[in-house]
Amino acid sequence: MEALILEDINVKIGDFRIENFSLSVEEGEILVVLGDNGAGKTKLLEAIAGFEKIESGKIYLQGMEITDLPPSKRGIGFISETLALFPHMSVRKNILYGTKYNKINCMEEKFFELVKIFGLENLLDRFPSTLSTGEKQKVAFARTLIVDPQIVLLDEPTSSISIRERERIDTEIRTILKKFHKSSIFVTHDENEAFAIGDSMAIMDGGKILQTGKVDDIFYHPSSEKIATFFGETNIFEGYIIENFNDEAIIDLSGIKIRAIGNFKVGTHVKIFIRPENVILTNKIHDVIQQNVFHAKVLKILPRGLFMKVSADIGITIVSFLTRPLFEEMNLIEGMELYIEFKKTSVHLIPD
Amino acid sequence: MSGRTFYIFFFIMAILIMIFILVPLLRLIFFINPQTASVIAEKSVIISIWNSISLSFLTAVIAFIFGVPMAFLLSKKKFGKVQTPVETIVDLPLSIPHTVVGIALLFIIGRKEMIGTLFYNIFGFQMTGTRLAIVIAMLFVSLPYTIDSAKEGFKKIDPSLEKVAMTLGAPVSSIFRTIYLPLNKSAILSGFLLTWARAISEFGAVVILAYYPLTAPVKIYQAFNEYNLSTSGAIAAYLLVISLGIFLTFRFVAVDRKWKR
Numbered sequence: 001m002e003a004l005i006l007e008d009i010n011v012k013i014g015d016f017r018i019e020n021f022s023l024s025v026e027e028g029e030i031l032v033v034l035g036d037n038g039a040g041k042t043k044l045l046e047a048i049a050g051f052e053k054i055e056s057g058k059i060y061l062q063g064m065e066i067t068d069l070p071p072s073k074r075g076i077g078f079i080s081e082t083l084a085l086f087p088h089m090s091v092r093k094n095i096l097y098g099t100k101y102n103k104i105n106c107m108e109e110k111f112f113e114l115v116k117i118f119g120l121e122n123l124l125d126r127f128p129s130t131l132s133t134g135e136k137q138k139v140a141f142a143r144t145l146i147v148d149p150q151i152v153l154l155d156e157p158t159s160s161i162s163i164r165e166r167e168r169i170d171t172e173i174r175t176i177l178k179k180f181h182k183s184s185i186f187v188t189h190d191e192n193e194a195f196a197i198g199d200s201m202a203i204m205d206g207g208k209i210l211q212t213g214k215v216d217d218i219f220y221h222p223s224s225e226k227i228a229t230f231f232g233e234t235n236i237f238e239g240y241i242i243e244n245f246n247d248e249a250i251i252d253l254s255g256i257k258i259r260a261i262g263n264f265k266v267g268t269h270v271k272i273f274i275r276p277e278n279v280i281l282t283n284k285i286h287d288v289i290q291q292n293v294f295h296a297k298v299l300k301i302l303p304r305g306l307f308m309k310v311s312a313d314i315g316i317t318i319v320s321f322l323t324r325p326l327f328e329e330m331n332l333i334e335g336m337e338l339y340i341e342f343k344k345t346s347v348h349l350i351p352d
Numbered sequence: 353m354s355g356r357t358f359y360i361f362f363f364i365m366a367i368l369i370m371i372f373i374l375v376p377l378l379r380l381i382f383f384i385n386p387q388t389a390s391v392i393a394e395k396s397v398i399i400s401i402w403n404s405i406s407l408s409f410l411t412a413v414i415a416f417i418f419g420v421p422m423a424f425l426l427s428k429k430k431f432g433k434v435q436t437p438v439e440t441i442v443d444l445p446l447s448i449p450h451t452v453v454g455i456a457l458l459f460i461i462g463r464k465e466m467i468g469t470l471f472y473n474i475f476g477f478q479m480t481g482t483r484l485a486i487v488i489a490m491l492f493v494s495l496p497y498t499i500d501s502a503k504e505g506f507k508k509i510d511p512s513l514e515k516v517a518m519t520l521g522a523p524v525s526s527i528f529r530t531i532y533l534p535l536n537k538s539a540i541l542s543g544f545l546l547t548w549a550r551a552i553s554e555f556g557a558v559v560i561l562a563y564y565p566l567t568a569p570v571k572i573y574q575a576f577n578e579y580n581l582s583t584s585g586a587i588a589a590y591l592l593v594i595s596l597g598i599f600l601t602f603r604f605v606a607v608d609r610k611w612k613r
Contacts, residue, residue: 051515071518078519080512088534097530098520147520 002060003027003183004048004151009057011047018044018207021057025151025183030174032198032215033187034230040207041187042081045153048185049076062150072101077149077182081156083140085128091139092124098147107146114142117179133161134169141176152177152184158193170196191231195219203227220275221348228273228348233309235274235318238352241266249349256315258292260347269352278346279320281310281330282339292347296340298332308332314340380589388586397587400571401594407483407567408551411490412498415547419498420540424532426499427506446496453492454560461485461561485562490551497546505539506532545599552595 004025011018018040025031035041046052048059050071059067066074085094095114099107115121118138128136137157144152157173158166174197177184186197194201195215202212211223222228225236239253241264249262251272258272285293294314302309307321310332318340322330330338353361391397422442425431431438445453461468463478471479479485509532517527533540555569563570568591576584 046515049515049519051518071515072521072523074519076519078516080516082510082512084510084512084516086513086517086531097517097522101521101523101526143516143520149519 001027001063003029003062004185005058005060006048007058007060009047009059010055011043011052012055013043013046013052016040016043016207018047021207021209023202023209023212025185026200028178028181028183029199030177030183030197031185032194032201033185033204034189034191034194034201035187035204036189039189039204041189041204042155043207044204045078045155045185045187049078049153050074075150077144077147077152079140079144079152079154079157081159083133083136083157085131085136085139085143087128090125090127091120091131094128094139095120095142095146097143102147104147110146114146118142134165137169137173141173145176145180145182150183152182154184154186156188158188166190166193167196173197203230220346222273223350225271225273225350233276233319235272235276235279237272237274237316239270239272241268241270248344251347251349254316256294258347259344260349261344262349264349264351270349271352273348273350274318274342274346276309276319276321277307278342279318280341281312281320281322281332282341283330285339286341291341291343294340296338298334298336298338301327301332301334312338312340377592380585380592383582383585383589384593388582388589391583391586392590396566397571397590400566400568400587401591403483403486403565404552404568404591405594405598407486408490408494408548408554411487411494411551412544412548414487414491415495415498416540416544419495419543419547420502420533423499423502423543424506424528427503442499443496445493450493450554450556451560454489454557457489457492457557457561461488481562481564483562483565486558486565486567489557489561490554493554493557494547494550497550498540498543501543501546502536502540505536505543508539509535541602545602549595549599552591 002024004023006021006023009018009021011021021044023031033041033044043052047054050066050069054067057067058065061075086097089097095111099111104110115124118141120135120138120142123131123135123139128139131139140157154173158169161169170193173186186194188194188197198215200213201215201218203210203218205226211218211227213221218227219231222230228234228236237253239251239258241249242252242257243250244262244264244266247261247263249260249264251258251260251270253272260272264270281296296312296314296318298310298312299317300311302311304321306324308324308327310320310322310327311317312320320340426435426439426442429435448456458480459465461471461479463469463472463480468479479488513531513535514527517531518524522530553569554567555573558567559570559573566574568587572584572587572591575587
């Protein structure tokens with residue numbers, strides 16, 4: 001069942017528009033909305049929470065229409081970028097704030113349960129300015145969860161945290177949301193974070209959704225070049241289908257032939273996407289039938305964090321990412337000749 | 353110019369400003385001595401100082417009651433298209449000579465003017481020359497201080513606090529009471545003190561609407577005209593000490609900073 005449905009909503013905020021926007025979040029699902037700054041992610045959340053009026057369209061929460069309800073009556077939890085702890089209230093008062101305005105069964109027990117889960121026992125009388133970011137985050141979650149919202153909206157809550165710490169906190173956030181079985185929408189511009197947290201993903205740009213789907217689906221089968229490049233550097237080529245039978249397509253790509261999975265008319269022009277981490281460098285040929293195999297010459301080697309980025313010439317220039325241990329084991333140097341392989345299933349085609 | 357010379361130059365100017373402000377005030381305080389004690393003992397002087405302090409305090413209270421809601425609306429830009437005109441109107445009293453304010457108000461609350469007549473018919477006495485007239489004059493010139501200070505304070509409060517409070521179910525009246533007011537306490541207090549101080553010092557508008565009952569600035573002016581400089585100087589010195597005492601006490605006692613780092 002869907003926890004939240006947005007049906008064809010239109011929002012106008014200043015000069016910015018969210019147009020004919022539809023989206024749904026399954027019960028207990030974490031939907032990540034990924035987009036660059038200015039894509040309208042925050043505005044989308046504000047419209048769902050009711051801070052911004054929508055011009056047309058409908059919003060349903062647990063099957064009930066909430067389009068015209070004020071934010072205080074929607075039953076939506078909101079965790080903002082700043083975490084927005086009330087600075088003049090103790091941790092205890094922050095957590096209990098919403099309990100004055102909501103009917104809560106066994107309030108005391110719930111309070112102590114949350115305090116225990118988040119390990120806040122010793123912080124209850126402290127003020128937010130004395131807490132670490134991680135502690136603040138926990139207080140913000142406890143404050144949101146105590147009123148038992150039907151969905152939690154998170155507006156880049158980790159953007160002020162260093163990347164190193166972000167990974168840990170992302171995992172915690174996911175664990176919390178799953179533990180409380182909360183449907184949620186998590187907004188971010190960081191694709192790594194999107195992978196770490198989301199069950200499914202919506203890519204947003206210029207007030208519109210470009211693609212929605214399961215996280216892996218979008219990653220390996222982006223519906224456009226724009227989305228493919230969202231996830232960092234990738235191989236993008238153009239070619240056309242020269243043969244297609246039994247779900248196998250053969251594509252001509254500037255003279256070289258690539259095998260892929262798909263059904264296309266012969267002659268169709270396609271964009272070809274191959275993730276660099278799926279491009280394998282090897283000294284000898286393995287399974288020729290399953291793979292695309294090419295004789296290659298190493299052009300350039302660049303360190304890229306955990307990976308080495310290797311550009312090679314196979315008639316066209318293709319990029320491969322390999323781990324540093326593998327890189328060292330292979331003794332790769334520029335100008336070296338070897339083989340490049342990638343599976344048919346690693347080739348993603350979009351008709352041009 | 354090196355960075356060092358630059359700062360030395362600026363600091364010299366800053367020090368000149370401090371001297372400019374402090375020297376005349378310190379000089380004035382020397383009027384408080386055994387010889388001038390009799391001046392302050394005079395009943396009319398004590399009454400004038402009491403008038404000034406109590407009526408200006410009342411003015412600040414009224415300015416607080418009316419000004420804070422207005423400041424909140426302004427800070428949230430709730431006036432939409434007329435926001436800028438409204439802000440300009442609120443600040444008008446700051447740019448009008450105070451004698452002009454006095455005359456303008458006189459045309460409204462004078463014995464033969466609209467409000468003045470209405471008031472006379474209901475209460476049986478005229479507004480001008482009363483404490484009420486003094487408060488009206490003080491309020492007109494000092495209200496912008498409360499509004500501007502509170503407005504700037506409200507603006508500095510992170511709007512996501514309000515949003516989160518809303519999603520936690522709080523109605524706007526509760527959010528105002530539990531979030532905006534306490535977080536803006538120090539800006540409101542500082543607006544209150546500025547208003548109070550401005551009201552104490554008001555002379556131009558007050559002297560036109562109500563020469564009597566004497567406020568301290570009017571009494572000082574009267575003494576300056578009718579007696580001598582040392583009498584008016586003594587009254588001025590006492591007024592200075594009393595008002596400074598009150599403001600400094602308020603400033604340091606009333607602002608609660610325990611949750612700030």
